Amino acid sequence: MKLLLYPAVDSDRLEKIVAAAGSMTVVSAPSEAAALAEISDTNAFFGKLTPELLAASERLRWVQSPTASLEHYLFPALIEHPLTLTNMRGLFSDVIADQVFGYLLCFARNLHLYLRNQLEAHWAPVGGEQARSSSLTGPCNVTSIDLAHRQLSGSTLGVIGLGSIGKEIAHRAAAFGMRVVAVDPNQVEPSPHVEQIWPPNQLDQLLASSDWVVIAAPHTPHTEKMFRRPQFQSMRRTAYLVNIGRGAIVDLDDLVASLLAKEIAGAALDVFEQEPLPASHALWRLPNVLITPHVAGYAPCIAERHLNVLLDNIRRFIAGQPLHNVVDKRQWC
Secondary structure, three states: OEEEEEOOOOHHHHHHHHHHHOOOEEEEOOOHHHHHHHHHHOOEEEEOOOHHHHHHOOOOOEEEOOOOOOOOOOOHHHHHOOOEEEOOOOOOHHHHHHHHHHHHHHHHOOHHHHHHHHHOOOOOOOOHHHHHHHHHHOOOOOOOOOOOOOOOOOOEEEEEOOOHHHHHHHHHHHHOOOEEEEEOOOOOOOOOOOOEEEOHHHHHHHHHHOOEEEEOOOOOOOOOOOEOHHHHHHOOOOOEEEEOOOHHHEOHHHHHHHHHOOOOOEEEEOOOOOOOOOOOOHHHHOOOEEEOOOOOOOOOOHHHHHHHHHHHHHHHHHHOOOOOOEOOOOOOO
């Protein structure tokens, strides 16, 4: 058997791949031309598979994508091919969940606004006396987006997509004393830390009942433009949106319109329809928006996890065992 790597990997990683492959031949191709020269008798492939490489293959049975997302990886011939495709999902669950709660705590405690005040050496409670007195004597539930300082405990978190990332977010939410509800196309039974799971056609029910809405879904034909103006209008005016899923899920023009109309309280975004987000975009100038440059999955542990998924699947492929992270190519996930 033969494993082809393209683009070529560094020597340290290649050494570990060769060790995992055992008697299987491993070729690390430095160019697409070199990969084309090797692909005809290749059984397994890791890296960027192009239509030209797939067309030249004759024995290809397994392809390991180097990414978790597949909207830019798949093409029609690959979808139709009988080979097994696996991806890198599951690497980022705890790291991205940390990022989500960074956003939530920023909004709940107005840290994003206090940071602006700090840059101007301005000492004042955000929301003024009204916010301060309300936090001391009023109810815990916020009824106006003009009031400041919330607590996560007792609030409702709505999670869109209850995969590995969504479940890890729900796990953390339970530690904060939050009620969790979710929408997922595949799960219908209650999950640990999740009180209620609805199918996608009941998204509006989740939106209407959530103080925080977190998109943790992949980009698929069914999730593209899932969030437009009607969805924002279904949310509570005091609710915040967080998108760490995929940029194509949220229509940014509609989001800006809803934010300006105060239909929702704010938004935190790590992914965008267009990346980098253009400097002229209105989102940069909105004080109730947090923007990060697609970094929610960054952490020192990710490179090792990435390699371990590949090594484990190489061993499984050689042994004829089921592979991890097999993809439904027609659903892109």
